[in-house]
Amino acid sequence: MRCIIISLMMVVTSLSSVSIAVAEPYVGFGIGSASYKADLSSLGGGELDEDGTGTKLYGGYSFNKYFAAEASVYNFAEASVGAVETSPGTFSSAAVSMKGVGAYAVGMYPVSKNVNLIAKLGVLSWDADLRVNTTEATNDGTDAAYALAATYAFTKELLVAAEWESFDSDNPELSMLSLGFKFIFR
Numbered sequence: 605m606r607c608i609i610i611s612l613m614m615v616v617t618s619l620s621s622v623s624i625a626v627a628e629p630y631v632g633f634g635i636g637s638a639s640y641k642a643d644l645s646s647l648g649g650g651e652l653d654e655d656g657t658g659t660k661l662y663g664g665y666s667f668n669k670y671f672a673a674e675a676s677v678y679n680f681a682e683a684s685v686g687a688v689e690t691s692p693g694t695f696s697s698a699a700v701s702m703k704g705v706g707a708y709a710v711g712m713y714p715v716s717k718n719v720n721l722i723a724k725l726g727v728l729s730w731d732a733d734l735r736v737n738t739t740e741a742t743n744d745g746t747d748a749a750y751a752l753a754a755t756y757a758f759t760k761e762l763l764v765a766a767e768w769e770s771f772d773s774d775n776p777e778l779s780m781l782s783l784g785f786k787f788i789f790r
Contacts, residue, residue, distance in 0.1 A: 630672075631663045634767060634784030638680040642700045642734060642776035649698045649736035656683035656701070658780040664710065666788075672710040674724065679703050680778065696737045700776050704730035706749050717757075724751040728771045747772040761788050 638658030643651060658681065664674030684699035708726030715721055728749040734741045753767035763786040770779040 627668070628666045628788050628790060629663070630666065630786055630788045631661075632763075632765060632784055632786035633662070634660045634765065634782035636767075636780055636782030636784075638683070638702075638778060638780045640680075640683045640700050640702075640776045640778055642698075642732075644698050644700075644734060644736050647734060647736040647739045647741055649696055652683070652685060652698050652700055652776070654683035654685055654700075657681040658782060660780075660782065660784075664708075666712075669714055670712055672712065674708045674710050674726075676706040676708070677704075678706065678728070678730075678780075680780070698737075699735045700732060702730055702732040702773075702776065702778060704728045704771070708749070708751070719757075720755045720763075722751075722753040722755065722765075722767075724749075724753070724769075726750070728773070730771065730773055732773070732776055734776070743775055745774055747774070755786060761790055762786075763788070 636658055638656050640656060641653050658678065660676050660678045662674055662676040664672045666672040680702040682699050682701040684697065686697050706726055706728040708724040711723045713721045726749050727746055729746045731744045732742065734743065749769065749771045751767055751769040753765055755763040755765045757763045765786050766783050768781050
């Protein structure tokens with residue numbers, strides 16, 4: 605899948621050099637479901653596979669109608685369970701939360717006057733807090749991030765955006781499905 609996204613980005617970049625310039629800054633926000641998969645065995649726990657609420661704020665700059673650069677700030681709310689099986693018949697409470705900052709190259713394809721399909725490829729610098737009962741640990745890293753999205757323009761400036769994002773983080777693994785709004789400064 606990464607090869608497909610990288611190939612798409614190369615095609616979009618080559619198309620952007622022949623398009624008419626439409627340089628515009630934009631900002632947006634999104635809220636949705638963040639799906640965690642965490643290995644808590646080092647803390648005396650088991651596997652955590654839960655959803656939490658994720659939010660993001662982002663800003664970017666469209667160089668033309670095919671290519672943009674974007675930065676995002678994420679806050680993935682805590683996902684917790686009251687009972688995760690640590691060994692057969694033994695249960696513990698567990699929780700995981702994560703925050704991050706991302707940077708992306710964005711490829712856009714206008715399907716119609718109001719609809720755009722979007723692919724993003726970039727990196728996410730993240731920090732995670734993991735807990736089993738009262739034992740806590742942290743983990744952090746900088747890993748690959750990619751996304752697929754679609755936008756619908758209500759006006760030339762205001763768009764609604766639906767987006768699926770995946771982050772190649774070690775522990776916890778994370779993906780997010782969000783819905784939000786984007787405002788283009790014209």
